[in-house]
Amino acid sequence: MKKLIICMAVVFIGGCSQKKQEIFFALPDDYKKWKKTVDKVLDYTVPGHGATFRVIYANDIAFKPAREKDLQGRERVVMKEGSIIIKEIYKRREDINREIPLLTIMKKESANELAIKNWLFILKKPGQKAEAVTGRMCIGCHESANEAHPYFDNNPGNLFRDYLFAPILK
C-alpha cells in the first residue's frame, strides 16, 4: 500500500512537472466504441503511470498499420497518419466507465511541430484542456517498445513497432 501511494505520488508529480504545451485536440465522443488494443484492464504498475488501471482504445486507422522494411531490410511496423490511441487511466478499478478518467493520447501527426518521432503525446486531465507533452516523459519509455520489453508479447524479435507496446499487428 505504501508503495502504491509512493507510485501514485510520483506519477502525479511527474505528470504535473513534465514539459507541456497547450494543443487543440478534439476528443472523439465515441472513442469508447473504438476497439481496445488489449481486452483486459491493465492493472500492473509501470513507471510513468504508476499503480493505476488502464484501458486502451484505438481508432480504425490504428488497426491498419503498414509493414515495411528499413534500410537494413529489417521488417518494421509503421502506424498510419491519423492513428489515435487513447489510454484511460483510473486510480481505482471501480471507477472504470464511471468516473471521467485521465487520458494519455498518442496521435500520429508527423507534420505537427510538437510531434516527437512523428507522434503527438497528449495529456488530457478531466475538465481541462488537452496538452502536448514535449519532453522525454512519454517517448523516453515508449521508445523501448521497439525492442524486447516485459509487456504483452514482450516483442522478443525486437521488432520496430512505432513506439507502441501493444502488438496491434497480430
Added chain:
Amino acid sequence: MIMIKIIDAGAKMTKVEHQLNDKWEKPAIKFFKSISVRVTILVIGILSIGIGITITYYLKSQNATVIESRESAIREEVNVLYLAIKNNMLAGEAPIAVELFRELARIEDIGDIRLYRANGISAFSDNSTLDYVNSYLRTDKFARKSSFLPRDVIDDENFKKAVKNVDDVTVQDVDGAQKKLIIYKTLINQPKCSRCHGLDHVIRGVIRISSPLDTMYMKTRGNLILSIVIYSIVVFILSLSIIYFINKIVIRRIYGIGRLVQGVGSGDFKTKIKVVQNDELGMLGNQINRMIDGLNEHFKLSKFVSKSTMDHIRSTDEIKLGGEKRIMTVLFTDIRGFTSYSESRDPDEIMKMLNIVMNMQAEIIDRHGGDIDKYVGDEIMATFYGEDMVLNAAAAAVEIKKMFKERFSEPGNEVHIGIGINTGEMISGNLGSGNRMDRTVIGDSVNVGSRLCSVAGKNVIVLSEYSYAYIQERVTVREHEPIKVKGKSVPVKIYILRDIV
C-alpha cells in the same frame, strides 16, 4: 568608353584643353557637396549595408551551423553513451559501465562526462543504488562493490530542470573564458530497467556531458575576422574603382563642359565638345554645341544691329511691325573732304582709315549713351534718349570734332567731320515686312537732323533751335541764320555748337 573631348576646328584638342585649363579654375565646391564625394558615400553606404548584412547573415548562419553541428555530434555521443550504459546495466555489468566512465575521463578532447543519480549524487560512487536494486531482487543479488568512482554532488539549476521536466537540457555556456556546450541527458526508468530499479520513479539518472567549444569558437571567430578583412578590402577596392570611374566618366566631363561654358561666356564660340559616346552627357554635349552655334550666330548678328534693337529684342516676347512716338535726339555725322582724300590712296588704305574713323565715332557715341541706328556710307545716324539726351549728343559731337581735329588735321591728310543734332518727336519702331524688318526712327525731326548735318561745314556742329532749347544753359554757341528745311513752313533757327560749359 564614354568620352567628351573639347576640340577646336583646325586646332589640336590637347592644345585647346591646355589653354582652357590655364584659364579655367575649378569652382570651390564644399567637400560634402561634391558629386564624387556624395556618390562615394552613397556607394560605400550601400556596399557596407548591403554586403555587410549579407556577410553578417552568412557568417551568423555559418557559425550557427557549425555550433549546431557540434551540438549534434555531442548529442550523438550522449546517445551512444546512453545506449552503452543502458545495455551494460541490463546485463548487470555495472563494472563495465564504471570502467567506461573512467576511460572516458582520460580522453581530453571528449570533455567532461559524468553520470548522476536523480538525487544529484554521482553514480557508482557508493553502493546505495546497488543496495536499492538488491532490495528488489529476491534471488541472484549483486555483490557489494569496493571500487567506486569519485563522489560528486551536482546542484545546478539545469540538472534540476532536467529531472523536474523529464527532459534533456542543453546549455551553451559561451559567456565565460572557457566556452562549452553542456548537455543533461535524462536516463529514463524504462520497463525493462524497472525490474531491477523498481517502479516508483521515472528518472534513473542524468548524464552530464560538458564539451569544450573554444576551438570551434576560435575557428568561427577567425572566419569572422578574415571575412571582415576581405570585406573591407573589397569595399575599399570597389570604392576606389567607383570613384575613379565616376571621375573619369562623369566628373571630368562635367568639368570639361564647365570649362567650355566659361570659354563661351568669354566670347569663345569656336571651341566645341566632341561627343564620342551618345550617353546622357553626350546628349548634353550635343545640346551645348547647338547652343554655342546659336549663340555664335546671335553674337555675330548683334554686330549688325543697333543697341536699341537688341534691347527691344530682349524686352519683347513677340516682335511685330509698328512703332511709337517718342521725344528723342538724333545725331548725324558725315565726313567732309573724303573724296579728295580717297583720290590719291588705294582702296585698302581708304577702308582702313574709314573703319578707324567709324570705330572711334562709334566708341564715343556709345560712351555717351547714344545708339548707332545705322551706317550709310561714311555717314552715321545715332539716337539719344532720356533726360540728358541732348547734352549727351552734344558732348559726343564735341568729342568727335576734337578727335578729328587732333587726328586728321595734318596737311595732305586732312579729313573733317560735319555734325547735325536735332531733337523732337520721332516714331521709333519696326519698319519693313513680317520676315525682314529694321528697328529705326523716322519722322520730320529725323529729316531735320540729316539736313543740319548736310549744312554743317568742316568740323562744325549744327544744333537745331529745338535741341538748343534743352541745353542753352550748358553750352556755348554761335547763332546762325535760319535755314529752310523740307517739310517745315518756316525756316529753322540753327546754332553752331562751340563747346560744353
